[in-house]
Amino acid sequence: MKQHTSNTSKRMLVLLLPILLVALTIWPAVQTIHASGTGTVGNKKLVYDDAGLLSDQERQEVNRMANEYGPVQQTDFVIYTTNNPEYKDVQILTEDLYDSKGFGYDKGFGNAVILTMDMRNREVYLAGFGKAETLLNDQRLNQIREKITPYLSNGNYKMAFEQYIQTSSRYMNYKLGVNPDSFLLNIWFQLAAAILLGIIIVWIMAARTGGRITVNRATYEDPNASGLLDQHDRFIRTSVSKRKIEKSSSSGGGGGGTSSGGHSHSGSRGSF
Amino acid sequence: MPVIDYKCSNCGSSMMFDSATGMLACPSCGRKDDIEQMPDPIALVPFVPGQVQSYHCSSCGAELVTEPETSATVCSFCGSPVVLSERLSGAYAPRSVLPFTINKQQAQEAFRKWCRGGLLTPAGFMTADRIKSITGMYVPFWLYELHNMVEARGQATRVRTYRQGDYEYTETSYYDIYRKMRLHYVNLPIDASEKLNDELMDKLEPFPYPELKSFKTPYLAGYTAEKYSYDDEQLLPRAKEKTMSYIDAAISSTVTGYTSVTYTDRDVDTRVQRADYALLPVWMVDYDFESKQYIFAMNGQTGKVVGKPPLSKGKLFAWFAGIAVVTFVILRLITWALGGDLL
Numbered sequence: 001m002k003q004h005t006s007n008t009s010k011r012m013l014v015l016l017l018p019i020l021l022v023a024l025t026i027w028p029a030v031q032t033i034h035a036s037g038t039g040t041v042g043n044k045k046l047v048y049d050d051a052g053l054l055s056d057q058e059r060q061e062v063n064r065m066a067n068e069y070g071p072v073q074q075t076d077f078v079i080y081t082t083n084n085p086e087y088k089d090v091q092i093l094t095e096d097l098y099d100s101k102g103f104g105y106d107k108g109f110g111n112a113v114i115l116t117m118d119m120r121n122r123e124v125y126l127a128g129f130g131k132a133e134t135l136l137n138d139q140r141l142n143q144i145r146e147k148i149t150p151y152l153s154n155g156n157y158k159m160a161f162e163q164y165i166q167t168s169s170r171y172m173n174y175k176l177g178v179n180p181d182s183f184l185l186n187i188w189f190q191l192a193a194a195i196l197l198g199i200i201i202v203w204i205m206a207a208r209t210g211g212r213i214t215v216n217r218a219t220y221e222d223p224n225a226s227g228l229l230d231q232h233d234r235f236i237r238t239s240v241s242k243r244k245i246e247k248s249s250s251s252g253g254g255g256g257g258t259s260s261g262g263h264s265h266s267g268s269r270g271s272f
Numbered sequence: 273m274p275v276i277d278y279k280c281s282n283c284g285s286s287m288m289f290d291s292a293t294g295m296l297a298c299p300s301c302g303r304k305d306d307i308e309q310m311p312d313p314i315a316l317v318p319f320v321p322g323q324v325q326s327y328h329c330s331s332c333g334a335e336l337v338t339e340p341e342t343s344a345t346v347c348s349f350c351g352s353p354v355v356l357s358e359r360l361s362g363a364y365a366p367r368s369v370l371p372f373t374i375n376k377q378q379a380q381e382a383f384r385k386w387c388r389g390g391l392l393t394p395a396g397f398m399t400a401d402r403i404k405s406i407t408g409m410y411v412p413f414w415l416y417e418l419h420n421m422v423e424a425r426g427q428a429t430r431v432r433t434y435r436q437g438d439y440e441y442t443e444t445s446y447y448d449i450y451r452k453m454r455l456h457y458v459n460l461p462i463d464a465s466e467k468l469n470d471e472l473m474d475k476l477e478p479f480p481y482p483e484l485k486s487f488k489t490p491y492l493a494g495y496t497a498e499k500y501s502y503d504d505e506q507l508l509p510r511a512k513e514k515t516m517s518y519i520d521a522a523i524s525s526t527v528t529g530y531t532s533v534t535y536t537d538r539d540v541d542t543r544v545q546r547a548d549y550a551l552l553p554v555w556m557v558d559y560d561f562e563s564k565q566y567i568f569a570m571n572g573q574t575g576k577v578v579g580k581p582p583l584s585k586g587k588l589f590a591w592f593a594g595i596a597v598v599t600f601v602i603l604r605l606i607t608w609a610l611g612g613d614l615l
Binding site for chain 1: 390391392393419428435438439440441442443444445446447448449450451452453454455456457458459460474475476477478515517518519521522526576577578579580581583588591592593594595596597599600603604607609610611612615
C-alpha cells in the first residue's frame with residue numbers, strides 16, 4: 001500500500017515537473033512587463049477637466065494613474081471633459097484635441113487613447129490613435145464604453161475614469177481578434193472546465209476497464225443478402241417562424257474616422 | 273461406454289489437444305494425430321438416452337466429479353482428459369467447435385500483461401500473482417442466422433434559418449419517411465451457459481469464425497466443456513434483442529440529411545434460418561484480491577480479456593488531479609499567450 005502511494009506521487013511529480021519548468025521560464029517575462037510599468041513615471045498633463053467634474057485632488061490622482069499606465073503600453077491615456085461652448089460634435093471635439101495637442105507617448109501624434117465627455121449633450125466618445133487604433137478597435141472601445149457608462153450616468157466620474165484607464169491598458173495586452181472579456185478566458189470558467197474534463201476522462205477510463213464491446217452492426221450482417229428494398233421521403237408541409245433581431249441595447253456604437261489634421265483613429269460614441 | 277478418453281497408440285499415455293499445432297498430441301512420446309483425419313470415437317458409441325448418475329475415469333477408475341452441465345473434464349486423480357459422450361450426442365451434439373489457439377501458459381502470460389496495463393488498478397493487483405485458477409473451457413453458444421424484414425416509418429424535419437431585413441426566419445420542413453430493409457445476420461453468438469455472465473460473454477466477441485471446425489471430440493481433450501443450459505428457442509428473445517441496435521443503426525444509416533428524425537413505428541419480422549450449436553474457447557480466470565473474488569474471461573482465440581478489475585481510489589484521484597491541473601495550466605498559458613494575466 002505504502003509503495004503504491006509513493007509510486008503514484010512519483011508519477012504526479014513527473015507529470016507536474018514540465019509545468020513547473022514552463023512556469024519558471026515565463027515568470028521573469030511576466031515580471032519585466034510589470035516592472036516596466038513602474039520604471040519611469042512621468043508627470044505629463046493627461047487630464048483636461050474643462051467641465052470641472054473632478055476636484056483638484058481627484059484630478060491629480062487620475063492624472064498620476066494615467067502617467068503610470070502610459071509607459072506600460074507606450075500610450076497616452078487622455079481624459080477630456082468639456083461643457084462644449086461651441087456646440088461641436090463630440091467626435092470633432094476629440095479629433096481637434098488630438099490635432100492641437102499632438103498626444104503620443106512615443107512621439108508627437110503617436111499612440112494615444114482619448115476619452116471625451118461632452119457635458120452639454122451628455123455624450124461620450126472614445127478614440128484610439130496610433131498603436132491604439134488597431135489594438136483598441138471600435139469593438140473594444142465599445143466594450144470599454146459600455147463598462148464605464150453606468151459610472152458616468154451615476155456621476156461617479158473618478159471611478160469611471162480609473163476604470164477607463166485600467167481597462168484600456170488591459171485590453172491592449174490582448175492579441176487582435178481576441179475578445180478580452182470572453183468567458184473562455186475567465187479563470188473560474190477554465191478551472192471548472194479543467195475539473196470537468198478530469199472527471200469525464202477518468203470516468204471513461206474507469207468504465208472501459210471491464211473490456212469494451214468491439215462488435216458492431218457490420219460484424220454479423222450478411223452484406224450480400226442485406227439491403228434497402230423500398231423507401232420514400234414524402235414532403236408534408238413547411239412552417240416558418242420569424243423573430244425580430246435584437247439591436248444592441250445601448251445607444252450609440254462604433255465608428256472611427258480621420259481628424260481634420262489627417263490622423264485616422266478608431267472610435268466609439270454613446271450617451272450617458 | 274459413456275466416457276471417452278484418448279490413448280496414444282504408441283505408448284498408451286493420455287493424449288491432449290495441442291493448441292499450437294491444432295492436433296492431438298501425446299505428452300510422453302510426442303506422437304501427433306490429425307484430428308480431422310481420425311475417426312471420432314463418439315460416433316462409435318451408441319447413444320443411450322437417460323441420465324447416468326456417475327462416471328468413472330477409464331484410466332484410473334476413480335469416480336469423476338462433474339457438474340450436471342459438464343461434458344468434458346480432466347480426471348481430478350490421474351489428470352487424464354475425459355469426455356462424457358452422453359452429454360455431447362443426440363440433441364447435445366455440437367455442430368462445430370472453435371479450437372483453442374492460446375494455451376494455458378500463454379493465457380496466464382497474456383492475463384498478467386493485461387493486469388500490468390491497467391491504469392487504474394491497484395499496484396498489488398497489477399502483479400497478477402493471485403490467480404486462483406485458470407481453466408480452459410469450451411462454452412456452449414448458439415450461432416443464429418436471422419433473416420429480418422424491417423419496415424420503419426417516421427417523421428423527419430429539416431430546419432433552415434435565414435435573415436431578411438430585421439427578422440430571422442426559421443423554416444421547418446416536415447417529411448414522412450419510410451424504409452423497408454432486408455437485414456440478414458449470420459453466426460450471431462449467444463452464450464447458452466447458465467453459469468456464465470451474459471455481459472461478460474458479449475464483450476468477448478468477436479470470435480474468428482473462419483477457424484470454426486466441424487465438431488470432433490478430440491478437440492476437447494484436456495479442456496473442460498459444458499453442454500447448453502438453454503436451447504435455441506429459449507434464447508431467441510436474447511438474440512433478437514441483440515440485433516435491435518444493429519437494426520436501428522442500419523435504418524438510421526439510410527436516413528440522412530435531416531435535422532431530426534423520430535420513428536413512429538418499426539416493424540421487425542424475424543425468421544430463424546438456422547441456429548447452430550457451437551463450442552467456443554474461453555479461458556476463465558479466478559482471481560483473489562484483498563479477500564474478494566474476481567472473474568475474468570479471455571477469448572481463447574484472440575486473447576481479448578474482459579472482466580471488471582478493482583479500481584484504486586488513489587490512482588483515480590491521481591489521474592483526475594493530473595488531467596485537471598495540466599488542462600488548467602494549458603488554458604492559463606493560452607490565455608497568457610493571447611495577452612491575459614497568468615493568474
